[in-house]
Amino acid sequence: MRFSDLLAHLGEVGDASPRDLGSDPELVGAQALDQAVAGQLGFLERGNALAAALEGTKAGAVLLPLDPELQSQASAQGLAWVALKDPRLGFAEALDALYPRQPKAPGIDATAVVAASALVSPTAHIGARVVIGEHCQIAEGCILHPGAILYEDVQLGPACEIHSGAVLHPGSRLAAQCVVHSNAVIGSEGFGFVPTAQGWRKMPQTGLVVLEEAVEVGCGTTIDRPSVGETRIGAGSKIDNLVQIGHGVVTGRGCALASQVGIAGGAKLGNGVILAGQVGVANRAVIGDRAIASSKSGIHGEVAPGEVVSGYPAIPNRLWLRCSATFNKLPEMAKSLRQLQARQG
16 A cells, blocks of 8 residues: 555645655554555654654654654655654554454354344344353344353444454343453452352352443453342453453443452442553442542552542552652661660660
8 A cells, every 4th residue: 555545544644744755655564663664654643752762763664743844854764754643643544444353254153152032133244153042132243253252141332353262151231332351350259259158158149241332351351240230341441461350330331340350249440440560359348430540559448539549558640659669778767767766765
């Protein structure tokens, strides 16, 4: 694909967008800027070592930030380029164009096992050794990759994609365009037991797990089914690999949960909440809209909307930074305190 043709696939590019087509190179792929070679597209965004990164590249074309000095440098190096407000977004769009997905032919593989009561759209693609249980509903355009397993009473909205090895338990409800990656488990039984004199008595888990539109669930993630009611993941939320979401958790729209996040039962997240890697959220904690928790934070109570928290237990990030700066000084401070007490005693 010629660089000039690629620009038509970038939503931000208009007639007035700064650009230099150079030799209008033929692009056959994309790569990180420091690894790209001729025929590959790279991108540069603010925060990198800008000039040095650009100077060393062998890429055929580059997506640049709106920086006239970088644009002049790229032209001087003979690079083709276009300047964008958000080069990273442009790079994502370019990858879609350079590496288009191959469509899956509709139909049911001969080795798939589909219950007689299941309703499967004729436009769905059902791969090899897929299992679809009783009373499931598979809407138009869904893709089930080889080895996906749907227990009974699972519903998939239009254009959902279930990858190999994923398991959806009874009561799983996925709206349109949800993606469940390999070995994720949706609707597994929540950790519900009642203590008795004879030991733990199992609490039946009879509720639903609802994924709203365009939710994406990473590999090895588990989202538990509650005893009653719903576990609900808000539309557009993105969940990384190896995340545990307990029964009865409710998240708002557009949340992002990084790897190894653990959310205990009954917790509630607002819209746009970001939890970095290994954040732990306690039972029934409440996190307000657009709050952010940095890596390894432990949230035990309530986080106000827009708050950034860190540490265990989580406290406001600025306070945590001050506390962290003091931590290494504690032995010296303790020694000084003992000397002071000795002089006073």
